[in-house]
Amino acid sequence: EVQLVESGGGLVQPGGSLRLSCSASGIMFNIYAMHWVRQAPGKGLEYVSAISSNGRTTYYADSVKGRSTISRDNSKNTVYLEMSSLRVEDTAVYFCVCSEYGMFAFNIWGQGTMVTVSS
Amino acid sequence: EIVLTQSPGTLSLSPGERATLSCRASQSVTSDVAWYQQKLGQAPRLLISGASTRATGIPDRFSGSGSGTDFTLTISRLEPEDFAVYYCQQYGSSPITFGQGTRLEIK
Numbered sequence: 001e002v003q004l005v006e007s008g009g010g011l012v013q014p015g016g017s018l019r020l021s022c023s024a025s026g027i028m029f030n031i032y033a034m035h036w037v038r039q040a041p042g043k044g045l046e047y048v049s050a051i052s053s054n055g056r057t058t059y060y061a062d063s064v065k066g067r068s069t070i071s072r073d074n075s076k077n078t079v080y081l082e083m084s085s086l087r088v089e090d091t092a093v094y095f096c097v098c099s100e101y102g103m104f105a106f107n108i109w110g111q112g113t114m115v116t117v118s119s
Numbered sequence: 120e121i122v123l124t125q126s127p128g129t130l131s132l133s134p135g136e137r138a139t140l141s142c143r144a145s146q147s148v149t150s151d152v153a154w155y156q157q158k159l160g161q162a163p164r165l166l167i168s169g170a171s172t173r174a175t176g177i178p179d180r181f182s183g184s185g186s187g188t189d190f191t192l193t194i195s196r197l198e199p200e201d202f203a204v205y206y207c208q209q210y211g212s213s214p215i216t217f218g219q220g221t222r223l224e225i226k
Contacts, residue, residue, distance in 0.1 A: 104210030105168030
């Protein structure tokens, strides 16, 4: 069974840091780009970050650029999103996603991990 | 950045009826559009990619059409489990963007 499982979310104060992890199983992890999409409470979807299959190419949305680092460990089938200088507006469910089709239509989603930034 | 505008914001229909959801892009995205269904407390589920290709396991009552700037998701005969929020997404231009969603509710 294909599965993405996120962890690392929680309550953090403004200005704090967090590292999200996403562990993959049931897929050939090292051939797929991996992505993060977030959803603020009651809001729509926002594309946040991506990393190529070999980890050499990364992308960040303007909203998190300079405050986030995406990385991956193909030996552990895991992708990470480190976030710093967190803001109240970063509060969201963070989904780890990927596309088995080699495009950006995401057919595999994790269950999400909630990040709450609040004092 | 390409803005996707979905309409209507909320659609109230009864089971068995036909649903037509619209997604308009602020500039052409050729056919690089996907549609997702999201139920409360769940992750989105891919329905359609490439504007019209159903994802694996998606019932044929779901169909997508369009190209350029105007796209449509049609659900031919609504089943009770179809009532949810639907999002379109474009991946033809960076950054990837999503529409704001259409809520399909039971009338």
